[in-house]
Amino acid sequence: MCGIIGYIGHREATDVLIDGLKRLEYRGYDSAGIAVLNGRGIEMERAEGKLAALQAKIKKSKPHGKIGIGHTRWATHGVPSERNAHPHRVGDVVVVHNGIIENHAELRKQLIKKGCQFRSETDTEIFCHLIHSELKKTDDVGKSIQKALEKVRGSYSLVVLYGKEPGKLYLAKLGSPLVVGLGKKENLVASDIPALLSYTRNVVPLEDGELALLTKNSFKILNGNGKSLSKRVNHITWTPLMAEKGGFKHFMLKEIYEQPRVVEETLMGRIQPDSGRLILEGVNKLFGKKGFPFKQIAIIACGTSWHAGLVGKYWIEKLARVPVSVNLASEFRYADPMIGRDTLVIPISQSGETADTLAATHLAKSKKAKVLAICNVLGSSLARTSDATLYTHAGPEIGVASTKAFVAQLTVLYLITLELAKRQGKLSKEALITQLTEIRKIPQHLTKLLKSAAHIKEIAESLVNASHFLFIARGPHFPVALEGALKLKEISYVHAEGFAAGELKHGPIALIDEGVPVVALVPKNETYEKILSNIEEVKARGAHVIAIGDATDRDLSEKVDDFIAIPKTDYLLTPLLYAVPLQLFAYYIADHKGTDVDQPRNLAKSVTVE
Numbered sequence: 001m002c003g004i005i006g007y008i009g010h011r012e013a014t015d016v017l018i019d020g021l022k023r024l025e026y027r028g029y030d031s032a033g034i035a036v037l038n039g040r041g042i043e044m045e046r047a048e049g050k051l052a053a054l055q056a057k058i059k060k061s062k063p064h065g066k067i068g069i070g071h072t073r074w075a076t077h078g079v080p081s082e083r084n085a086h087p088h089r090v091g092d093v094v095v096v097h098n099g100i101i102e103n104h105a106e107l108r109k110q111l112i113k114k115g116c117q118f119r120s121e122t123d124t125e126i127f128c129h130l131i132h133s134e135l136k137k138t139d140d141v142g143k144s145i146q147k148a149l150e151k152v153r154g155s156y157s158l159v160v161l162y163g164k165e166p167g168k169l170y171l172a173k174l175g176s177p178l179v180v181g182l183g184k185k186e187n188l189v190a191s192d193i194p195a196l197l198s199y200t201r202n203v204v205p206l207e208d209g210e211l212a213l214l215t216k217n218s219f220k221i222l223n224g225n226g227k228s229l230s231k232r233v234n235h236i237t238w239t240p241l242m243a244e245k246g247g248f249k250h251f252m253l254k255e256i257y258e259q260p261r262v263v264e265e266t267l268m269g270r271i272q273p274d275s276g277r278l279i280l281e282g283v284n285k286l287f288g289k290k291g292f293p294f295k296q297i298a299i300i301a302c303g304t305s306w307h308a309g310l311v312g313k314y315w316i317e318k319l320a321r322v323p324v325s326v327n328l329a330s331e332f333r334y335a336d337p338m339i340g341r342d343t344l345v346i347p348i349s350q351s352g353e354t355a356d357t358l359a360a361t362h363l364a365k366s367k368k369a370k371v372l373a374i375c376n377v378l379g380s381s382l383a384r385t386s387d388a389t390l391y392t393h394a395g396p397e398i399g400v401a402s403t404k405a406f407v408a409q410l411t412v413l414y415l416i417t418l419e420l421a422k423r424q425g426k427l428s429k430e431a432l433i434t435q436l437t438e439i440r441k442i443p444q445h446l447t448k449l450l451k452s453a454a455h456i457k458e459i460a461e462s463l464v465n466a467s468h469f470l471f472i473a474r475g476p477h478f479p480v481a482l483e484g485a486l487k488l489k490e491i492s493y494v495h496a497e498g499f500a501a502g503e504l505k506h507g508p509i510a511l512i513d514e515g516v517p518v519v520a521l522v523p524k525n526e527t528y529e530k531i532l533s534n535i536e537e538v539k540a541r542g543a544h545v546i547a548i549g550d551a552t553d554r555d556l557s558e559k560v561d562d563f564i565a566i567p568k569t570d571y572l573l574t575p576l577l578y579a580v581p582l583q584l585f586a587y588y589i590a591d592h593k594g595t596d597v598d599q600p601r602n603l604a605k606s607v608t609v610e
C-alpha cells in the first residue's frame with residue numbers, strides 16, 4: 001500500500017526522498033510526490049504513475065533543501081492522478097498520510113461549510129484543513145495535530161511538514177506502520193524499514209496513538225496524553241544489499257533463489273538434530289516447561305500466509321493431534337469465534353502489518369487467547385501485539401508476490417509441529433531426531449530443485465497462451481496448489497484455480513477441455529493412486545497435464561505431458577519443495593507476457609487498510 005518517507009539532516013532531501021520512495025515501490029502505488037522546505041518556502045512535485053514520471057519532473061526543477069517528505073500513493077479515495085497524489089498542502093501545512101479516514105465524507109461536508117476549498121478527492125486533504133484551521137487558534141503545531149486527530153475516525157500514519165518551522169517533522173500513528181530511523185546528525189521516518197537502510201539500521205517503531213517530533217539531532221515521542229516516552233532503539237540486521245536485486249531481473253526471481261538460505265537461516269539456532277533439541281523463542285514461557293496447556297489452535301492469516309496456515313493445520317493435526325482451525329483474518333475479525341483462554345492463536349504474516357490480521361489478533365487477545373505470531377519483520381505491529389513471536393528469517397521481501405516468506409513460514413510451522421508433537425508425547429526422541437535431520441537437508445534439496453529452472457521455464461513458455469489453469473493436489477499439497485494458482489493469477493493476470501483433486505468430479509471437471517493445462521502435485525503417499533486416477537480423468541477429457549512428482553517416479557513421468565522432478569525427502573516435508581516449481585512456473589509465464597512482475601497491477605505488498 002502507500003509508502004511514506006521523511007528526512008531531516010545535512011543531505012539534499014530530494015535525493016534521500018527519491019531513494020526512499022524507490023525502496024518503497026514494492027508496496028504498490030499509482031502516483032508519487034515529494035515536498036521540500038527551503039529558505040524560499042515549500043517546493044512540491046507530484047506525478048501520476050511510476051516514480052520515473054516524478055523523477056522526470058524533478059530533473060527539470062529539483063526542489064533543494066535539507067528537510068522534506070515523500071509518498072507513494074495507492075488510490076483508495078479518488079482516482080490515481082497528480083492532484084490526488086501526496087503530499088497535500090493547505091497554507092503552510094503539508095501532509096503525507098497512509099491509511100483511511102472513515103468519517104471523511106462527514107468531515108469534508110463540515111469543512112466545506114466553513115469555507116474550506118478542497119483541491120483533491122482524497123481523505124488526506126482533510127488532515128491539512130483540520131490542522132490548518134487549528135493553527136488559526138494557536139501556534140502550537142503538535143497541539144493542532146492532536147486536535148485534528150481527535151476529530152478523525154479510522155487509521156493513519158502521518159508526517160506533517162510545517163512551512164513556518166523549518167527544522168521539524170511531526171509524526172502520528174494509529175493502525176498503520178511508521179518507523180523512525182536514527183542517524184548521525186540526521187533522522188528519518190518511513191512506513192517501512194527498507195527505505196531507511198541506506199542511512200541507518202537503528203530504528204524505533206511508533207505505537208498506535210503516539211505522536212513524535214523529529215529534528216535532525218533529536219526525536220521525542222509522546223503518548224496520546226502528551227506524556228513523553230522513552231523508547232528502546234532496535235538494531236536491524238538487514239543490510240541495504242539485501243534489498244537490492246543482486247543481478248536478477250526481478251526481486252521475485254531473486255527471492256525464489258534465496259530460499260535455500262532462508263530455510264537455513266530460519267532453522268539456525270533452533271534445532272539440534274544430534275540431541276533432538278528444539279529451541280523456539282518464547283515458547284517455553286507461553287506453554288510452560290512441559291505439555292501443551294491449550295485445547296485448540298486457531299491460525300489467522302490472509303492470502304499466501306493463510307495457505308501456509310492450511311499446511312500447518314495438516315501437519316499439527318497429523319503429528320501432534322491438536323485440533324486446528326485456519327481462519328481468513330478478514331472473516332475471523334467479524335465473526336464471533338469460539339476461542340478463549342483454552343486457545344492458542346497463531347497469526348501468520350510476512351509484514352506483520354496486515355490490517356485484517358492485526359484486527360483479528362486484537363480480537364483474539366480481547367477474548368483472552370494467547371498469541372504466538374509467525375512474522376518476518378522485527379518490531380512490526382504484529383510482533384509487538386503478540387505474547388511471543390517466532391520470526392521467519394527471510395530478510396526483506398520486496399516482490400509483491402510472496403515466495404521466500406511462504407517457505408520460511410512453512411519452516412517455522414514445521415518446527416512448531418515438532419515441538420507440539422514432542423510435548424503431546426506423540427513423537428519419540430528417535431523420530432524427532434530423524435525429522436530434524438531431514439529438515440536440515442531441505443536447503444540442499446532446494447538448491448538442487450532450483451537447477452530445474454530452465455526446464456520449468458520451457459514448460460511455462462509453451463503454455464503462455466492458455467487462458468486458464470487448474471492446479472490439483474491432495475492432503476498438505478492442496479494448499480500448495482492454491483498457492484500455485486494464486487501466484488499465477490497475481491503476476492500473470494491469468495485465471496487459475498486450485499482444487500482438492502477429489503473435488504474435481506463435484507464440478508470443476510466441467511472446465512476441462514482440449515488443451516486446458518492442469519498442474520498436478522503428485523508426491524508418493526497413501527493418496528498417490530487416487531491422484532493418478534484424477535490425472536487419467538482429466539487427460540481423458542483433453543487436459544494438458546504438468547505433473548510434479550518424485551524424481552524417481554518413472555510411471556508418472558511417462559503418463560503426463562510435462563514432468564517436474566522433486567528430490568526425495570520425508571513425505572511430510574514435501575510441501576516445502578513442491579511450492580518452488582510453482583513459483584518459477586508463475587514467474588516465467590508472467591515474465592514472458594511482460595507484466596510488471598514485482599509490482600503487479602492493483603496489488604500492494606502489505607495491505608494496511610481493510
Ligand code: F6R
Nearest residue numbers: 303304305349350351354401402
Ligand atoms: C500473495 C501475497 C499476499 C499476502 C497477504 C498477507 O503473494 O503476498 O496474499 O500473503 O496480503 O500478507 P502478510 O503475510 O504480510 O500478512
